[in-house]
Amino acid sequence: MYTMNGARLIIKLLERQEVELVAGIPGGANLPLYEALAESRRLRHILCRHEQGAGFLAQGIARTTGQVGVCFATSGPGATNILTAIADAYLDSIPVVCITGQVPMSLIGTDAFQEVDIYGMSIPITKHNFLVRSVEELLEVVPRAFALALSGRPGPVLIDVPKDVQSAEISFHQWPEPGRRLETQPADRQQLAAAAEMINRARRPVLCLGGGIIHAEAAEEARAIVERSGIPAVMTLMGLGSMPAGHPQALGMLGMHAARSTNMALQDCDLFIAAGARFDDRATGRIVEFCPAAHVIHMDIDPSEVSKLKPANVSLVGDVRQSLASLLPLLECQERRSWWRQIQVLQEMYPMATPEAVVPEKPYGLILQAAAMLGEGGFVATDVGKHQMWTAQVYPLGRPRQLLTSGGLGTMGFGLPAAIGAALANPGRQVVLFTGDGSLQMNIQELATAVEQQADIKIIVMNNRSLGLVRQQQNLFYRQQFFASDFQIDIDFAAIARGFGMPAYSVPDNGELVGLMARLFSEKGPCLLNIPIDREEEVYPMVPPGAANSIMLGGSHVEKCQA
Amino acid sequence: MSRNVRLENCRIPAAAGMVLELTVNNHPGVMSHICGLFSRRAYNLEGIVCMPVGTGAMSRMWLQVNEAEKLEQVVKQLQKLPDVLAVQRHEGDHPVFAGLTAFTDSPRSTD
Ligand SMILES: Cc1ncc(C[n+]2csc(CCOP(=O)(O)OP(=O)(O)O)c2C)c(N)n1
Numbered sequence: 311m312y313t314m315n316g317a318r319l320i321i322k323l324l325e326r327q328e329v330e331l332v333a334g335i336p337g338g339a340n341l342p343l344y345e346a347l348a349e350s351r352r353l354r355h356i357l358c359r360h361e362q363g364a365g366f367l368a369q370g371i372a373r374t375t376g377q378v379g380v381c382f383a384t385s386g387p388g389a390t391n392i393l394t395a396i397a398d399a400y401l402d403s404i405p406v407v408c409i410t411g412q413v414p415m416s417l418i419g420t421d422a423f424q425e426v427d428i429y430g431m432s433i434p435i436t437k438h439n440f441l442v443r444s445v446e447e448l449l450e451v452v453p454r455a456f457a458l459a460l461s462g463r464p465g466p467v468l469i470d471v472p473k474d475v476q477s478a479e480i481s482f483h484q485w486p487e488p489g490r491r492l493e494t495q496p497a498d499r500q501q502l503a504a505a506a507e508m509i510n511r512a513r514r515p516v517l518c519l520g521g522g523i524i525h526a527e528a529a530e531e532a533r534a535i536v537e538r539s540g541i542p543a544v545m546t547l548m549g550l551g552s553m554p555a556g557h558p559q560a561l562g563m564l565g566m567h568a569a570r571s572t573n574m575a576l577q578d579c580d581l582f583i584a585a586g587a588r589f590d591d592r593a594t595g596r597i598v599e600f601c602p603a604a605h606v607i608h609m610d611i612d613p614s615e616v617s618k619l620k621p622a623n624v625s626l627v628g629d630v631r632q633s634l635a636s637l638l639p640l641l642e643c644q645e646r647r648s649w650w651r652q653i654q655v656l657q658e659m660y661p662m663a664t665p666e667a668v669v670p671e672k673p674y675g676l677i678l679q680a681a682a683m684l685g686e687g688g689f690v691a692t693d694v695g696k697h698q699m700w701t702a703q704v705y706p707l708g709r710p711r712q713l714l715t716s717g718g719l720g721t722m723g724f725g726l727p728a729a730i731g732a733a734l735a736n737p738g739r740q741v742v743l744f745t746g747d748g749s750l751q752m753n754i755q756e757l758a759t760a761v762e763q764q765a766d767i768k769i770i771v772m773n774n775r776s777l778g779l780v781r782q783q784q785n786l787f788y789r790q791q792f793f794a795s796d797f798q799i800d801i802d803f804a805a806i807a808r809g810f811g812m813p814a815y816s817v818p819d820n821g822e823l824v825g826l827m828a829r830l831f832s833e834k835g836p837c838l839l840n841i842p843i844d845r846e847e848e849v850y851p852m853v854p855p856g857a858a859n860s861i862m863l864g865g866s867h868v869e870k871c872q873a
Numbered sequence: 874m875s876r877n878v879r880l881e882n883c884r885i886p887a888a889a890g891m892v893l894e895l896t897v898n899n900h901p902g903v904m905s906h907i908c909g910l911f912s913r914r915a916y917n918l919e920g921i922v923c924m925p926v927g928t929g930a931m932s933r934m935w936l937q938v939n940e941a942e943k944l945e946q947v948v949k950q951l952q953k954l955p956d957v958l959a960v961q962r963h964e965g966d967h968p969v970f971a972g973l974t975a976f977t978d979s980p981r982s983t984d
Contacts, residue, residue, distance in 0.1 A: 429902060433909045438955045441902060458955060614949035 311483055316445040317342035317476040318349075320409065323452040325352045327488045329380050331734055333358055333367040333727075337384025339424060340411030342476035344382075356734065356763060359755035361388050363727040365395020366753070368406050370731020373714050374689060376527070378405045378459050379731065385411045386424030389470075390431070394721060397435040399466040401718025402548060403525060405459035406466040414474040415443065429470050437465030445478040449486050456489030463612040464525055494611055496636065497628035505583075505607045505624045506640030509539055512581035512605070514649045517541045518564065518593075521548030521717065522586015522610060524710045528631035529553070532585060534638055540646040541583075542653055544572055546593045548717040549586070551707040561653070562662070565593035566853045567699040570868075571656035573851075573859040576601055578652070583607045586630045589619040590718065595859035609633045663704055664866045670823050673700045673772065673847055679824060680742055680770060681706055683831040688740040689714060689732045691767075693725035693749030696778040699849045701744045723752025726769070730756060733765035740766050740831070747773040747801065757810040760836040768830050769838040771803050774845050782848050783855075786863060796845070807838040814838040890939050892967035895951065896959040899925050899932040903956050907934065910954065916940060916947045922969050931958065935969045 314322070320343060324332070333356040336344040347355055358364040361383040368379030383392040389410040399406040413422040429441040438458050440451045448471075455467040509515055523532055529552045536543045536559050543553050544564040553560040561572045573595075576582070582604040587593070594600040597619055608615070608622035609630045616625040626633040668675045677700055684690070690705055691714040692698040698715060707713050714732055716724035729743040750771055760767055781795040807814035813833055815826050819842060830839040850864030897903050904923065911918045920937035938944065951957050 430905055433902075433905055434913045439902075612953070614946060614953060618946055 311481055312485075313479060313481040315342065315346075315476065316448055316471065316478050316480065317346040319445065319448050319480060320452060320471070320476070321346040321350050321353065323448070323486075324380060325350065326485065327378070327453070327456050329378070330354060331356055331371055331731075332380045332382060333364040333731065334382030335359075335361055335364060335384065335388060336382075337388050337411065337424070339385035339413055339473050340382060340388075340409075340471075340476070342473065343409070343411065343471070347382075356730075356759065358727065359758050360753060361391035362395050362723065363753050363756040363759060365392045365406070365408065366398070366724050366727035367731035367734075367756075367759070368408070369395060369399055369404050369724075370691070370714060370728035370733075371735040372399075372404050372406055373728065374711050374732045375735050376405075376525070376711070378407050378456055381406065381408050383408065383410050384424070385413055385428070386426050389428040390426060393428075393431060393435065394719075396432060396466045396468060398716055398719040398721045398724060400435045400437065402716065403464050403521060404466065405464040407455050407459055408466060408468045410468065410470045411476070412441070412470045412472040415472045416474070418472065428468070432468045435466075436468045439468040439470070441470045442472070442475050445475050445480040448475070448480075449482060453486050453489035457492060458489070460489070460491040462492070462494060463522075494629045497609070497626035497633045501624050501626055502633070502636050503640065505626060506637055508581060508605060508607060508624060509541070509583065509637075510642045510644075513646070514579045514652075515539070515541050515581035515583060515646075516576060516579040516601075517543045517583045517585060518546065518587050519543055519549040519552040519585055520546045520587025522630050523549055523552040524586075526586060526611070526629055526631040527710070528586070528634055529710045531631050531634035531638065533557070535634055535641065538638060538643055539641045540644040540650070542575065542650070544568075544576065546587050546590065546717070547702055547715060550702060551710045551712045554708045555706040556708075563702050565595065565859065566855075567703060567849055567851065568859075569657075569662040569703070570660035570851050570862055570865050571653065573853070573862060574656050574660070575653050577860050579604050581605050581607065583609070585609045585634065586611075588615045594619070595853050595861075596857055599858035599860065660865065660867050662866070667866070670827075673697070673843060674704045676770070676772075676823065676827070676841060677701055677705055677744065679827055680744075680768075680831075683827060684742050684768075685740045685831075688712075688742060689729075689736065691715070691725050691729035691732060691741055691743045693743075693745040693752075694720045694722045694779075695746040695749055696774070696782065696847070696849045697744045697746045697772040699779070703849075722746075722749040725749060726753050726756045726760070726767075729767045729769075730760050730763065730765040733767050734763060740768060742768045742770065744770050744772060746778060747771055747775060747797070747803065748777045750803065751801075754806070757807055757812055757836075757838075761811045764835045766834075767836050768833075769807075769836070770830070771838065771840045772843045773803065773840050774843040774847065775800065776845050778845075779849070781845070782852070785848070786852070787854065803840045804838060812836050812838055814840070816840040817842060890937075890965050891944070892963040892970070893936040893938060893948070893951070894961040894963060894967075895934040895936065895957055896926075897932050897934060898956040898958065899929055900956070903932065906954055906956060907936075907951070910950055911947065914943070914947055914950060916943055920970055920973075922973070935967060937967070937970055
């Protein structure tokens with residue numbers, strides 16, 4: 311017989327889930343939980359400086375390990391602060407369990423101090439959520455939350471626990487089984503056969519690898535298919551890393567900021583195979599004009615994704631790793647010489663980066679320089695903006711889970727806390743963060759967390775003194791009216807970082823960059839380097855929002871398209 | 874969550890009027906989950922009837938809908954909700970709503 315209060319029960323259940331790190335901030339409504347947490351020898355609490363930071367820190371853990379990231383917030387403002395990070399996890403299918411304190415049951419519905427209906431607010435941005443009404447329910451709800459977060463298509467689960475439920479005593483005889491990922495049914499055999507035949511017959515197929523490949527640990531299976539059947543592979547932003555950038559059959563990212571050659575190849579493909587990808591508008595452009603000549607095979611674990619935006623000729627609903635593995639023996643070995651010849655011509659005509667663009671003083675060049683300096687097995691985090699797209703375009707990502715980026719929600723402020731989470735969950739491995747001066751200001755308080763925890767993160771501020779990606783849209787589509795996108799003051803980020811106790815450097819105008827970068831990466835623990843970037847540096851090519859992917863602005867050798 | 878239902882082969886007729894009958898767990902948040910799903914997916918709900926069944930651990934809900942487009946998507950989304958145990962479709966009218974029209978056909982004055 312075990313007897314304890316609800317708070318201790320929650321902590322014990324988390325320990326039984328083998329959780330090691332919990333990010334959060336205490337407050338009135340979750341103090342019993344913090345009392346229990348203080349007694350835990352297995353859980354390490356990471357005190358953040360804003361609940362949004364705690365949510366993203368938990369994501370950093372989840373994205374790099376595939377395990378559930380756990381975060382705590384108090385009721386009311388604590389809970390509303392964490393919602394953005396939960397919505398972000400929802401759109402990128404990241405397993406997170408968020409436990410919020412709530413006012414006591416007797417006060418619910420009375421507009422009590424720090425009461426908000428976080429259950430109601432989190433419905434549309436969680437995979438599932440719970441308002442725990444009795445301490446007994448915790449025995450079922452906590453393991454269930456983990457099972458839900460991990461199973462099928464992963465996602466965030468929120469558990470709202472009133473303060474009196476945390477304090478209530480419970481006696482029970484048996485611990486529940488920890489929540490685990492449940493197996494899914496395999497894809498339909500006939501559909502598998504139909505898919506194989508379609509691939510074998512196709513002349514110009516393309517395989518598109520999405521975030522689902524990473525969640526399902528299916529990169530090897532995908533690579534085997536690509537190599538056996540001679541198929542070119544493109545990746546969504548969330549799928550980057552599922553094929554190593556240097557692989558001869560990897561064409562990089564598709565969509566709004568893809569290499570021109572990649573989007574052009576897609577225009578011509580006769581079979582589009584989406585594997586763990588969901589036809590996001592940033593990837594497809596105007597959907598009716600996306601891969602106009604192609605049949606579609608859609609593999610996804612979530613049945614509601616199939617044919618949601620583009621009708622699938624063949625649908626393989628199930629775990630994408632299993633689907634790919636079952637498909638492999640059904641595929642003929644092919645080289646597809648003429649298709650590759652066509653693609654190579656495009657690639658030679660429209661290279662992503664010209665030699666002038668890869669000098670260290672330019673965005674691409676400094677990203678490549680950082681890549682060369684980052685330790686083996688290191689991680690790459692980004693914020694949101696131009697710097698994110700430049701990184702996605704040229705960083706030579708080598709493995710799944712290496713890149714942490716906010717894809718679906720595109721949340722500025724994601725980068726710093728996510729990088730800290732990645733570093734803490736992977737001791738001994740460096741994390742480089744490419745951020746913008748705008749994004750960094752969104753969660754800059756987490757510099758304190760990084761220092762306090764001595765997280766091994768290397769922050770590169772690509773400082774263009776503006777909200778760059780917004781400015782670019784104003785430049786291209788809003789009559790060059792740079793309203794509210796150029797910052798009017800210069801901020802000394804290195805001084806700010808030092809104020810938090812973090813070693814930091816700033817590259818002077820025309821200063822020696824490579825040496826300072828070497829300093830950044832050789833520093834023990836967190837370090838920041840501010841690098842000035844020209845405001846006019848844009849991200850090209852660019853598909854205008856709402857336009858077809860065939861309409862791309864800018865990029866190297868753009869003049870060749872004007873014919 | 875691991876229900877692996879292949880729906881894309883079931884034809885949905887373009888006809889208006891259809892009733893979805895759901896069996897759901899009966900707790901205070903279920904209604905919010907279901908109605909929230911419809912509003913979030915921009916899908917109109919014409920009518921709702923909800924009653925507890927048996928011991929009250931479960932409820933049955935009848936949802937009157939008449940948008941053929943997007944119905945497939947909404948049904949798939951409903952099936953993903955952990956509190957939704959079953960979804961059945963009924964073409965056209967449903968007797969549950971028949972008795973209710975007496976109330977709606979003779980609108981009362983508001984005085
Ligand atoms: C929280 C949030 N607010 C607003 C936006 C809209 N937005 C997208 S990119 C961007 C500018 C980002 O600026 P910065 O971080 O400096 O990166 P840069 O584009 O200059 O590299 C803005 C404001 C957003 N994505 N997220």
